[in-house]
Amino acid sequence: MLASWKQLIFQILLLLISCRHINTTSPDPTPPPLVPIDSLPRDVRRAAFKGEGQIEKVELLNPVNLELVCTWTGHQNKESNITGFWRKDGLEIENSHLTVQLENEQYQLQQVFNIVSEENLGNYSCVFESEVKIDFVVAVPQIGEIRDKPVVTYVGDSGVITCKMEDSKPMPNTWKWYKANGTDKEEIFAAAEPQRYEIKNNERKTKLLVNNLTMADSGLYYCGAVYTLSTSMGHVELKVITYYEPLKPFMAIVAEVFILVTAILLFERSRSKKNDTEGDMMSDQTNTLSPGENNGLEGSSSMRQRKT
Amino acid sequence: MEERHTCTDKSVLDMTNPKPKAESQSDEAEDPDGGWGWVLVGALFVSTSLVFGLMRSLGIFFVEFVQYFDESAHAISWISSTGLAAQQFFSPLGAALCNAYNARVVVMTGGLLAGLGLILASQATRLYHLYLTMGVISGLGWGLVFTPMVATVMAHFTRRRTLALGLAFSSIGLSSFAFNPLFQLLVEKYAWRGALLILGGLSLNIVPCGALIRPRRRSKAPAKVDSETGSSPVSVLRRISSYLELSLLSERPYVTYTLGITLLNVGYFVPYFHLVAHSRHAGFSEYQSAFVMSAAGASDILGRIVSGWFSDLGHFRLIHLLSAWTTLAGVFIMLLPLSSLSGSYSALMVISLLYGFCSGALTSVVFVVVPLIVGVERMMGALGLLQLIESGAGLLGTPLSGFLKDVTGNYVASFIVAGSFLILGTLTMATLPHYFSCTDPPPPPQRSSLDDKHNGLHSELEHMTSSPSSDTNHRV
Secondary structure (H helix, E strand, O other): OOHHHHHHHHHHHHHHHHHHHHHHOOOOOOOOOOOOOHHHEEEEEEOOOOOEEEEEEEEEOEEEEEEEEEEEOOOOOOOOEEEEEEHHHHEEEOOOEEEHHHHHHHHEEEEEEEEOOOOEEEEEEEEEEOOOEEEEEEEOOOEEEOOOOOOOEOOOOOEEEEEEOOOOOOOOOOEEEEEEEEEEEEOOOOOOOOOEEEEEEEOOOEEEEEEOHHHOOEEEEEEEEEOOOEEEEEEEEEEEEEOOHHHHHHHHHHHHHHHHHHHHHHHHHHHHHHHOOOOOOHHHHHHHOOOOOOOOOHHHHHHHHHHH | OHHHHOOOOOOHHHHHOOHHHHHHHOOOOOOOOOOHHHHHHHHHHHHHHHHHHHHOOHHHHHHHHHHHHHHOOHHHHHHHHHHHHHOOOOOOOOHHHHHHHOHHHHHHHHHHHHHHHHHHHHHOOOOOHHHHHHHHHHHHHHHHHHHHHHHHHHHHOOOOOOHHHHHHHHHHHHHHHHHHHHHHHHHHHHHHHHHHHHHHHHHHHHHHHHHOOOOOOOHHHHHHHOOOOOOOOOHHHHHHHHOHHHHHHHHHHHHHHHHHHHHHHHHHOHHHHHHHHHHHHOOOOOHHHHHHHHHHHEEEEEEHHHHHHHHHHHHOHHHHHHHHHHHHHHHHHHHHHHHHHOOOOOHHHHHHHHHHHHHHHHHHHHHHHHHHHHHHOOHHHHHHHHHHHHHHHHHHEEEEHHHHHHHOOOOOOOOHHHHHHHHHHHHHHHHHHOOOOOOOOOOOOOOOOOOHHHHHHHHHHHHHHHHHHHHHHHHH
C-alpha cells in the first residue's frame, strides 16, 4: 500500500516537473497546442535513394507525427553495418546517430518527427555514411499560381492583386494579406480601412483591392494561405505610376504623326506648284491647297471645300 | 471555241503599250502600275496592319480586362466582335462618303476616329465604356479606313492589282507576329490603360497614310451632283443611294458574287478559332498546337504574296484562280480533322500549311474580282456593300461550328461543314455569267454625262484601263 502511494507521488512529481519543463523551454509567442503526442495522426513518407541531390516534397496542413523512411541499396561491397543520422536544416540532430543493418539487400533509416508548429517545418535529411543523402522538404502547400511580373497601376486608380492556390493542393483555412514595410511585414486589415482596402476571399482565391492609389502604395504585398501548421506566403509587387509615364511615348507618336502629315501635304503642295507652270489644270488644286494649314484636321476642311 | 486554245495568246499585250503614254499626258489620271501606286501600297500596308493586325492582337488585353473588370471572358470577347462588326457595318458608309467627297478626307477622319476610340478606351471605368470606345468608335474609324484605301489602291493599278493587294494584305500576318510581343511589353510596362493610350497614338499613324492619297478630280461626283439638283428628300435619297451604290443589289452578277463570298466567309474563320483547340483535342501538346497555328499563319502570309504575283502573270482568269484557291482551301479544311485522326503530327502540320497558303491566296484575289464585275467606277461602293453583307456570315460561322462541336463532341463535323461552305461558295461563283469562258466579260456600261474636256479624257482613260481588250485579255 505504501509502495503504491509512493509510486503515485512520484508520478505526480514527475508530471509537475515535466510540465514546468515544457513551459520554460518554449518561449515563442504562439505556443503549440498542448496535445499529447500520441494522439496525433501518423503520416509515413518513404524514399529510396536514386541519385545525388534528391529532394522529396512533403506537404502538410495539420500537426502530424511524420515518419520518414529512407532506403538505400548500398555500394558494390555491402558492409553489414553502416552509420546513419538525421539533419534538420543542415544541422545534425542530436542523438540521431544509428547503426543500420543490411536487411533484404538494403539499408533503412527511419525516424518519427513531431510536426506541431512552424519551427518543426524545414529541410530534413537522412544521411548514410556521410555521403548518401535524401532531403525531405517539409512545408505547407506553396502558392503556385502567382504573378511574377509586377502589377502596374495608376495614381488614383484601383489595383487588384490575386493569389490562387491550385486545385491540386489542399485549401487553406483562410487568407491574410501583408504589406512589406522595410524588412517587416505588416498585416492589412481591410475592416480598419474599408475605403482603401478590400479583401475578397474565396476558398482557393483571394483578391486584394486597393482603392485610391498613391505612390506610397508601391511595394511588395504578401498573400498568406493560412493552414493550421503555418502560413504559406507568396509575394506580388505593386507598381504605382503616374499618367505621365505612358504620356511621354504617346506624345512622341502624336508629334511624329503631325510631322508626317505636314511633310506629306507640304511635299504635295510644292509638287503641284511645280506643275502649275506646266498647265492650268493644276490651278484649281493650288487654290484650294493654299489656305490649308498643314494640319490633318484643317487640311480635311479645305478638301471639303473643293467640289470638283 | 477556238478561243479556249488561244487563251494564253499574249500578242494583245502590245495594245497596252500606248496606254501609259496617253495617260501620262494628264497629270490628273492615275499612273497605272507604278510610281505613286506603290507608295499607296505602302500606305495600305501600314493602315491594314493598324486595323486588322491590331484587332487580331487585342487578345493580350483581354486577360487584363477580365481581371480588372471582373467579367467573364465571353463578355470581354464581345469587345473585338463589336469592333469587327462595326468595321464591316460602316464600310458602305465609308464608301459612300468617298463617292460624295474625297477618299483622303474619309481615311484621315477614319484614322482620327480609330485613334480616338482607343485613347478614350484607356480612360474606361466600366466594361460598356470599352464596347462604346474600342468597339463602336474605333470600329467606325476602321470602317472609314479599310474599304476606301483598298478601293483607292485598286484604282491605281490595273495589271498588278492582285500583287499590290497581296503585298499589302501580308501585313496582317506580319503585324500580328510583331504586335503580340509589342503589346505584351506595353501592358507589362504601362498596364492596359497606358498601353491602350499608346495604341491610340499608333493608330493615328493611319492619318498620314490617308494623307498620301492624292485627291483626284472624280468624274463621278459632278455627274451625280449635276443631274440631281435641289434638296428635295427624293433627290437626296437618290443621291445617297447612288453614293452607296445600292443599285448593285439588283444586278445579278454582283449579287451572285457577294453571295459566294458570304458563303466563303461562313467557313473561312472556323480554323482560326478552332484549330488550336482541335489539335489539343487530338492529343497534341499546347506548344505543338500553337506551333501549328503559327505555321498556318506564316504560310498564309506567303500565300497572299505568291497568289498576288501569280495572278498578275496572266495565265488564268482571276475568277478561276479564286475558285481554285477557295475549293482547295475548303478541301484542306475538311482534311484537317481527318489528318489528325490518324494521330500523325506531320500530317496535321502539312495540311495546316497547305490550308494557310490557300486561305491567304484567296484573300488577295477576292477584292480584285469586284472591279471586273462592276467596273472601276463603282468599285468603291461595291466593296463597301460586300463587306457589310459578308459580315453576317462571319457572325454565323463561328457559333455554328461551336454548336456542332458541342453536339458531336469533336471538331470533325465543324471543320467538314466549314469546308463545305467554301465549296458551296465556289459553286455559287460558278453561276456568274461568262464563268466558263476564257476571257473576262466586258465591264458594265460606264456612267454618262461627262461634257468637260478633262473629264471626257479621264473617262476615256478609265474605259481603257478597265476594258477587256486592253487589260483582261492578257490575263486570260
